[in-house]
Every structure is written in structure tokens, then in C-alpha cells.
Amino acid sequence: MERAIKEEKRVFMTGNEVVAWGALAAEADIMYGYPITPQNEVMHYWTRLAPKHGRKFLQTEDELSAGFTTIGGVLAGRRAFTATAGPGNILLQEPVSMAEMMRLPMVMAIMQRGGPSTATVIYSQQEVNLTTSGGNGEALRIVYSTATHQELYDYTIKAFNAAWKYRFPTFILGDGYQAKMREPLVMYNPQDKGVEMAASEPFVGKEGKFGEGREPAHLRNAFSMEEELYEVVMEHIQDYNKITPQIVEYVSLGCEEADLVIVAHGIVSRAAVAAQEKLRREGYRVGFFRPITLRPFPVRALRKVCKSTSKFLVVESAFGQLARLVKEALFGLEAEMDEIFMPGLGITSEKIIGHVKKKSELKV
Amino acid sequence: MSASETTMPKSWRLETKPHKFCPGCGHGLVLKVLGQVVDELDIQERAVFGCDIGCSLLAWDFFNIDSVQTHHGRTTPVITGIVRANPSLIGIAYMGDGGGYAIGSQHLVNAANRNDKIFVLLVNNTNYGMTGGQMAPTTLPGQITETTPYGRDVDETGSPTLGPEMVAAISSETAYVARGTVSNMSKLKKFIKRAMENVVAGRGFSFVEVLATCPTNWRTNARDTWKFLDEDMKKYFKVGEFKTLPTEREE
Ligand SMILES: Cc1ncc(C[n+]2csc(CCOP(=O)(O)OP(=O)(O)O)c2C)c(N)n1
Ligand code: SF4
Ligand SMILES: [Mg+2]
Numbered sequence: 001m002e003r004a005i006k007e008e009k010r011v012f013m014t015g016n017e018v019v020a021w022g023a024l025a026a027e028a029d030i031m032y033g034y035p036i037t038p039q040n041e042v043m044h045y046w047t048r049l050a051p052k053h054g055r056k057f058l059q060t061e062d063e064l065s066a067g068f069t070t071i072g073g074v075l076a077g078r079r080a081f082t083a084t085a086g087p088g089n090i091l092l093q094e095p096v097s098m099a100e101m102m103r104l105p106m107v108m109a110i111m112q113r114g115g116p117s118t119a120t121v122i123y124s125q126q127e128v129n130l131t132t133s134g135g136n137g138e139a140l141r142i143v144y145s146t147a148t149h150q151e152l153y154d155y156t157i158k159a160f161n162a163a164w165k166y167r168f169p170t171f172i173l174g175d176g177y178q179a180k181m182r183e184p185l186v187m188y189n190p191q192d193k194g195v196e197m198a199a200s201e202p203f204v205g206k207e208g209k210f211g212e213g214r215e216p217a218h219l220r221n222a223f224s225m226e227e228e229l230y231e232v233v234m235e236h237i238q239d240y241n242k243i244t245p246q247i248v249e250y251v252s253l254g255c256e257e258a259d260l261v262i263v264a265h266g267i268v269s270r271a272a273v274a275a276q277e278k279l280r281r282e283g284y285r286v287g288f289f290r291p292i293t294l295r296p297f298p299v300r301a302l303r304k305v306c307k308s309t310s311k312f313l314v315v316e317s318a319f320g321q322l323a324r325l326v327k328e329a330l331f332g333l334e335a336e337m338d339e340i341f342m343p344g345l346g347i348t349s350e351k352i353i354g355h356v357k358k359k360s361e362l363k364v
Numbered sequence: 365m366s367a368s369e370t371t372m373p374k375s376w377r378l379e380t381k382p383h384k385f386c387p388g389c390g391h392g393l394v395l396k397v398l399g400q401v402v403d404e405l406d407i408q409e410r411a412v413f414g415c416d417i418g419c420s421l422l423a424w425d426f427f428n429i430d431s432v433q434t435h436h437g438r439t440t441p442v443i444t445g446i447v448r449a450n451p452s453l454i455g456i457a458y459m460g461d462g463g464g465y466a467i468g469s470q471h472l473v474n475a476a477n478r479n480d481k482i483f484v485l486l487v488n489n490t491n492y493g494m495t496g497g498q499m500a501p502t503t504l505p506g507q508i509t510e511t512t513p514y515g516r517d518v519d520e521t522g523s524p525t526l527g528p529e530m531v532a533a534i535s536s537e538t539a540y541v542a543r544g545t546v547s548n549m550s551k552l553k554k555f556i557k558r559a560m561e562n563v564v565a566g567r568g569f570s571f572v573e574v575l576a577t578c579p580t581n582w583r584t585n586a587r588d589t590w591k592f593l594d595e596d597m598k599k600y601f602k603v604g605e606f607k608t609l610p611t612e613r614e615e
Contacts, residue, residue, distance in 0.1 A: 030449050064471075065441040068441035069442070069444050070445060073445045075412075076445070076449035077449075202450075217431065
């Protein structure tokens with residue numbers, strides 16, 4: 001495939017444009033999509049770029065179709081993806097459950113908007129529950145929560161490679177702020193950076209004749225017996241658990257000697273890092289922990305943090321969706337949980353700093 | 365009867381025969397014709413067969429053709445996605461009337477309207493077979509089903525969906541649209557062959573609805589099954605071609 005990005009370059013663009021470029025650089029062949037704000041411009045840029053680079057696009061009738069046509073693209077052996085948000089993410093969960101069951105490496109970018117329902121088209125972190133565990137199964141998917149445009153680019157490329165390497169549906173979880181704001185980043189050709197590009201291959205329509213090195217594919221997802229299903233699901237779970245250490249990513253700052261650890265993900269982690277640095281400078285013993293993969297969750301790393309401190313402040317633009325994952329990870333350990341939950345609202349470092357200082361004063 | 369009508373199609377998978385449909389079920393007859401057409405057009409290795417959830421799911425290992433079971437109503441987009449990504453493949457989306465006209469109707473309408481180069485083959489048995497015989501969009505007026513125990517009341521639940529008529533009205537000039545019946549296998553074969561040829565030629569969207577039997581849920585013996593298929597259903601569902609090359613039309 002012709003390289004979309006010939007040489008490394010510094011650019012200044014919106015997050016939606018970054019995802020389109022990231023998908024190009026990741027050698028995505030085809031996008032299927034349905035309009036929804038704040039994701040629209042992923043399609044707008046893709047439809048402008050795709051024909052110039054021999055890639056394709058199909059505008060579908062809804063996100064069920066966007067998801068199932070993406071599955072079709074994957075079955076044909078193409079690096080296929082879609083992008084959506086909010087109510088579209090809900091519809092997408094049906095095809096994702098099929099991809100989990102049949103180990104189909106579909107890739108999707110989610111730009112979270114306010115919920116529930118149509119709510120706002122602007123911003124939130126309220127699609128964590130849905131994106132990490134939205135199906136009628138065991139949530140065997142990979143979810144990367146990005147914080148910067150550079151990460152949107154890096155993790156879009158990584159999402160395609162992780163999906164095709166491990167064969168689990170993979171999400172890039174952004175939000176409306178990341179989608180719409182402009183920010184500098186460096187775009188590059190992943191091969192030049194030594195990124196291993198996982199090969200894609202067809203599930204159906206392979207080359208060759210039956211009986212001569214090719215057998216007809218029979219791909220099923222319906223089973224007649226409980227035991228049959230159990231065996232298949234347990235195999236997937238074992239695979240998922242085995243690859244978890246290779247996939248899990250997180251950032252941990254100053255947690256070893258901290259009285260309090262601020263936990264945040266995605267764009268909110270930028271405010272959290274800024275708050276942690278400022279508080280440190282002012283003498284507060286504060287650490288910072290950020291899961292990059294929300295699925296699989298960095299359980300081991302967070303439990304290790306809990307050995308040095310047992311106080312956590314979870315900060316998120318949702319009402320406890322990240323906190324639920326944190327509590328689950330820390331189950332059985334002694335931990336004290338504080339929270340800043342602001343569904344659908346942006347969170348500043350000042351807000352976090354003020355909260356921490358006030359709580360500290362109360363203690364004195 | 366010619367040899368091709370008495371022997372198994374080459375594209376059938378012998379290990380999975382006899383098949384899993386109930387005795388007297390129309391699905392097996394439709395799939396027999398489909399297999400014959402795949403053989404005649406010599407496309408076994410380029411075809412991709414997608415089956416819906418419904419009794420069509422039983423066909424996931426019916427053929428020696430690349431096959432994929434999808435979700436209820438979602439076979440059309442899966443096959444669309446495959447063929448959009450790799451247009452050299454021949455996509456067949458196989459489904460029931462519930463899958464095509466109820467839960468998946470938006471996909472059927474839009475694939476037809478976009479003129480996707482796929483073949484949608486839909487089995488009309490006037491009910492939801494797999495789930496135990498509830499009303500389908502195609503259930504006849506007055507017909508008793510599990511969810512219309514006193515007979516389908518058209519004032520409350522509408523009249524039988526006329527699928528090919530609808531698809532013909534919204535599809536492009538290069539589409540192929542027909543309704544066949546398992547009570548006339550040679551005509552059904554002609555329709556399915558033309559539909560497949562239309563797709564193989566990359567001309568346009570192809571759609572065939574087939575009037576088919578479901579004696580299990582109809583609770584009919586052989587004679588009443590035939591009567592329901594060939595008399596009652598035909599009162600509402602006109603067999604023939606609705607869109608084809610003008611030179612080929614057959615009523
Ligand atoms: C989303 C969803 N809703 C409901 C079902 C349950 N379901 C399975 S098959 C079926 C109806 C099948 O009827 P039809 O499509 O007419 O096929 P038939 O069995 O009659 O051939 C339904 C409702 C399902 N599998 N998925
Ligand atoms: S329930 Fe009806 S449609 Fe299903 S296999 Fe039996 S006869 Fe065929
Ligand atoms: Mg039916």
C-alpha cells in the first residue's frame with residue numbers, strides 16, 4: 001500500500017482530522033459511517049483523503065449498519081473502521097458483540113458526547129460504561145482512552161494493529177473536546193518508527209481453490225448447547241487474559257510517595273496532571289494515576305499503587321463510571337475514595353487543586 | 365426430472381446432510397435451487413453466503429461455500445460490507461421475512477436504494493419460524509399465529525408486507541426483483557439464476573422473495589400445507605418478476 005505520510009511533519013489540526021490521518025497512516029482500507037456530532041469530521045476528512053490514497057468509504061443507513069458493514073469489511077480481510085458517538089455508540093454495541101464472539105478485528109473511534117439520550121453534542125466521559133462493557137457478553141474488547149492529539153494519532157495506529165494482532169474489537173475513546181479542538185502534533189509513517197504493522201487477512205473469499213490448500217470457511221455465532229458456548233467463550237476469555245499484560249497501558253506519577261492519588265483518564269487527565277504538579281510544588285504529597293487502556297484495565301498497577309497509599313480521588317466528566325472500574329480493580333484492598341464527578345462538564349486543574357486543598361484543611 | 369433435480373448440488377456440503385430443517389420446510393428447497401445456480405454459474409469459490417438468525421441460521425454449514433452467520437436482521441449490511449470491501453466476491457444474503465421486512469427492513473431499503481451489488485434471498489413463510497410462530501410482517505389477514513391467536517386483524521396490525529413490490533419501487537433500473545414459490549421450482553430456479561447473474565455481472569441489486577412452507581408452525585398436514593402455500597398465500601403475494609431486463613420479463 002502506498003504510504004500516506006511520506007515524512008514526519010508537525011501539524012496543527014482538530015482531533016477528528018487526526019483520526020482520519022491516523023487511519024490512513026495505519027493503512028485502513030475502508031471506513032463505514034453514519035453522521036453524528038461530534039464525530040462528523042472524521043468522515044469529512046476521510047472522504048476527502050480516501051480517494052487520493054486508494055481507500056474507500058460507505059455512508060450507511062445507521063450505526064447498526066455502519067458496525068455490521070465494518071464487520072463485512074473485516075471479513076473480506078480489509079482494515080475497516082467506523083466512528084460514532086452517544087446514541088450511535090449504543091447501536092454500535094450490537095455489531096461489537098458479534099465481533100467479540102467471532103474475534104473480528106473491527107476498529108472504531110468514539111467521540112463521547114453528553115448523555116443520556118440525545119443530550120448534548122458537545123462533550124462528556126459518559127460513554128465509559130458503554131464502551132468498556134456494552135455488549136451481551138464478557139466485554140472482550142480493547143479500549144484506549146486518549147488525552148492529546150498526539151495520542152489520538154498514535155493510538156489510532158495502535159488500535160488497528162492491536163485489533164488485527166489479537167483479534168478483539170478495538171476502540172479509540174476520545175471525546176467532543178478532543179474531536180473539535182485544534183492542537184499541534186507530529187504525524188509520521190508508522191513503519192519509519194519501527195511500529196510493527198499487524199497483517200490483515202481475509203476470513204472469507206480467500207485466494208485459491210477448495211481442496212487445494214483452501215477449505216470453505218464456516219463462521220458461526222449461534223450454538224445449540226450450553227457446553228458448546230461455554231467452551232468457545234472460555235477460550236476467548238483465556239486468550240484475553242493471556243494478552244492483557246501486553247495490552248495494558250497506564251501512566252503513574254509520584255504514586256510511590258503520596259498521601260493521595262488522583263485518578264483520571266482521557267482529556268481530564270491533563271487537568272489532573274497539572275493539578276498534581278502544582279500541588280507537589282506546594283508541598284502536597286499527591287500522586288497521579290491514569291489508565292490509558294480502560295479495557296483491559298491496569299488492575300495490577302493500580303493495586304500496587306494502593307500498597308503505598310490508600311487514598312484516591314477519582315476525577316471524571318461522568319458520574320462514577322471510571323470510579324466503578326477503579327473500585328472493581330481495588331476490590332478487597334483497604335482504600336478510601338473521594339470524587340469529583342461532573343457529568344458532561346469539563347474539569348479544570350483549579351477545580352481539582354481547590355478540592356484537594358479544602359479536603360486537606362479539613363484534616364488539619 | 366433431469367439429473368440436476370434429483371442429485372445434490374455440487375456446492376452442497378455432504379457432511380451436513382440430511383439438513384436440520386423440519387420435514388416439509390421450504391428452506392431446504394430454496395437452498396437446493398440456490399446450490400444448483402451456484403454450480404451452474406461456477407461461482408462456488410467466489411461466493412460468500414451470509415445467513416440471518418431465524419431458521420436460516422441452520423444453513424451456516426449447509427454449503428461448501430464461505431459462510432457466515434450474522435445477527436437477526438443484519439445479514440444485508442454484513443454482505444454489503446464484504447462486497448464493498450472486495451467487489452470481486454459474490455455476496456448472498458439469506459434471511460427470513462422477519463429478518464428482512466421487520467428488524468432489518470432499513471437495511472433492505474437502503475441497500476436496494478444504493479444499488480449494492482448483492483443478492484438478497486428472502487424466505488416468506490408468513491411467520492417467525494425459529495421463535496415458535498409469531499406474527500411476521502407477511503402474516504395473512506386472519507391468520508392465526510402465537511401473537512395473533514384470534515387471527516391477524518389488519519386494522520390493528522396492518523396488511524402483509526409486499527416486499528418485492530416495495531423493492532422494485534425504490535431500486536435502480538439495473539436491479540433484479542422477483543417473487544418465486546417453492547411450489548414452482550423451475551420458475552424459482554429461473555428467478556434465482558437471473559438474480560445471481562445480475563450480481564455476477566456487477567449490474568445491480570438483486571432481490572428474490574420465495575413463498576415457502578412452515579408446516580411446523582402452520583400446524584398443517586401435507587395437503588393443507590400445500591393449499592396454504594399455493595392458494596392462500598398466492599391471494600396476497602403475486603408470483604413473477606417485478607424488475608428485470610425488459611426483454612426477459614415473466615409474469
Ligand atoms: C435482535 C434480536 N431480536 C430478536 C431475536 C429473536 N429471533 C430469532 S429468529 C427470529 C424470527 C425469525 O423469523 P424470520 O426472520 O421470519 O425467519 P424464519 O425463522 O421464519 O425463517 C427472532 C425474532 C434475535 N435473535 N435478535
Ligand atoms: S420452524 Fe418452520 S421455517 Fe423453521 S425449520 Fe421448521 S418448518 Fe422450517
Ligand atoms: Mg419467517
